[in-house]
């Protein structure tokens with residue numbers, strides 16, 4: 001008994017992975033057998049028979065894991081090499097190289113090397129043996145075994161002979177007399193094989209002794225498994241989805257077989273589910289003990305594939321415990337049998353007759369005869385009935401597992417239907433509420449708007465709601481012109497807007513008679529951020545006010561900022577004339593101001609402040625009034641009273657970073673996009689940031705419906721309208737350009753935010769648990785997530801800057817600045 005040999009192979013990082021992870025990898029080598037796998041939270045050490053790192057050569061892999069098998073094959077011992085791993089992990093590269101036929105010597109894969117090796121061994125073998133090398137190639141595609149050397153044989157049956165060896169009934173075997181011939185035949189597979197199938201290459205070496213006519217066979221089977229696929233990650237659908245599901249199912253069956261084989265002697269004696277898939281049935285010899293077996297676990301070293309790599313490595317570790325016992329495969333040839341004293345059983349006789357017939361008749365005749373024999377009860381299809389007990393076991397376990405699967409699917413379907421039902425009911429209730437309101441001619445726009453926004457995430461997408469708001473605004477503008485300034489509370493403003501916009505038929509006839517946007521054509525600055533520069537959006541939009549003393553010290557009134565005084569952005573007002581900010585600052589703020597000023601001075605001085613207009617996206621860090629303008633909640637005094645004289649819509653008592661930046665650029669403060677109802681001036685830019693917004697689309701639990709994607713859409717709509725006014729027809733090209741760019745940005749962000757989300761959840765969960773806090777009393781996990789986020793955000797900004805040399809993208813690590821403030825507060829004038 002010997003263990004299965006398990007090796008791990010890490011391919012080099014692909015160029016995309018290199019860019020994404022900035023050359024980071026998730027493993028560090030200990031030696032040629034062990035390495036440390038580093039995952040975000042834990043590190044674990046893996047040991048295999050051999051580890052091939054990124055720089056390893058194809059020849060090293062062949063010599064370690066295939067050469068011993070090749071040497072054994074010419075002695076009549078079977079050997080199997082299986083490559084396992086996620087899609088793109090390097091399985092095909094290991095088996096075939098870059099191409100079977102046209103491949104430089106260094107990159108040649110295991111298969112061509114095995115062919116060469118077999119002929120080398122035969123050349124140097126003794127002369128008393130006659131060797132014949134045969135080649136078969138099949139693929140398992142959608143649970144059918146297809147003969148790659150004869151595509152008409154698309155459902156090859158798997159059988160077992162009396163030596164309990166697995167046979168592929170009727171598979172084409174071509175005899176090859178030299179390596180070149182073998183490679184020529186192998187290369188045909190490249191044209192016909194499906195990329196989503198398991199490929200099985202079988203090289204059979206028949207050894208016939210010239211003295212006693214004894215015949216032995218040794219097989220080398222190479223299995224290039226199809227890669228497992230995360231369907232959610234790849235977004236597969238239709239036929240591709242079916243293929244992926246079938247692949248995953250057969251790989252699960254392989255996992256189950258390995259589990260059953262490694263569960264200790266008692267479990268081993270019970271059922272091993274080889275028959276659950278064609279793959280496991282074909283590998284029955286290799287895994288069950290009739291073969292010397294090597295498993296090559298192919299992995300990507302990229303942190304972005306860490307989970308898949310971990311699962312591959314765990315699979316390999318599990319497989320390591322399988323015991324295999326290779327047997328010399330030996331049978332008497334027919335001459336020997338004629339003269340020998342072995343009595344053949346009925347089945348063996350049938351086999352013998354069929355083999356004879358196979359030589360004389362064509363395949364179809366043999367198949368018909370087989371069918372006839374089976375009908376007559378003369379011949380048993382070993383694939384379906386081996387013995388009553390195991391057949392019964394198989395049927396029972398298959399029935400149980402398929403019933404379990406059906407139950408799971410049913411539960412899932414019920415859950416899905418329940419969710420859909422809930423959503424439909426809610427939608428219906430929502431429609432009824434709207435209907436009731438219109439019937440009663442209830443024109444309370446404040447109530448209506450509140451309802452739409454608060455229900456938005458559940459019933460409609462935010463864009464629809466936004467469309468509604470714009471519609472109201474447009475209609476209003478058409479009727480009254482944009483110069484009308486609506487007075488009163490936010491609720492009253494929206495009331496007017498919605499009332500005027502109630503007739504939807506007007507929409508198409510009411511192009512925006514908008515303010516003069518002539519200065520908006522060149523868009524040079526985009527800002528992204530969060531509560532670090534929110535001047536009031538969250539409070540405005542979501543109806544919760546940070547309690548006193550937020551903002552009192554400096555502005556004497558809450559401004560919507562999440563800060564007692566001003567935010568960093570507030571201090572960026574104008575580095576050359578600090579006196580503008582100083583008179584308003586309290587003693588503490590003055591100290592903060594001076595410190596922060598010195599931090600930002602180089603940054604601000606190096607900026608070229610000649611931007612004609614600024615467009616800002618983000619959340620409460622830079623929201624200058626969008627959520628307030630959305631009318632969900634008005635911010636009560638004293639937010640912003642000191643500086644703005646009225647609540648400014650910012651979550652800050654004073655100004656935000658974005659305000660100071662605007663000041664530094666000698667531009668007016670940015671007006672909130674949704675504030676357009678009050679005829680604000682958009683000539684110098686527009687602010688789309690909304691407090692509480694997320695980069696991922698809003699969900700039922702989101703605080704703010706205006707996620708990043710929506711903000712970008714708002715911007716596109718805004719720009720298209722402005723361009724429409726200036727030069728009809730120009731906006732298509734420009735609009736498409738911006739849309740594409742931001743889609744790409746959005747597509748690259750969700751992965752980063754997974755980290756951040758984990759951090760947030762941890763804060764909510766562990767915020768009060770002292771063991772989860774660091775020495776400063778901050779939640780460690782949250783801070784770790786923030787650092788990770790910033791690190792990757794930094795990478796992303798660098799990447800974007802590289803791709804857009806005509807833009808200036810500035811990354812500010814506010815976390816480090818703030819944590820320094822907290823850690824060293826006494827240095828900054830706090831007791």
Ligand SMILES: Nc1ncnc2c1ncn2[C@@H]1O[C@H](COP(=O)(O)OP(=O)(O)OP(=O)(O)O)[C@@H](O)[C@H]1O
Nearest residue numbers: 011012085086087088089090091092093094226227
């Ligand atoms: N060791 C290696 N050295 C250099 N390039 C490699 C190596 N391993 C894989 N590659 C390259 O990585 C890419 C993906 O490899 P490959 O096609 O072998 O993956 P796979 O695991 O077979 O994927 P699938 O399951 O989708 O067939 C290919 O471009 C291949 O050339």
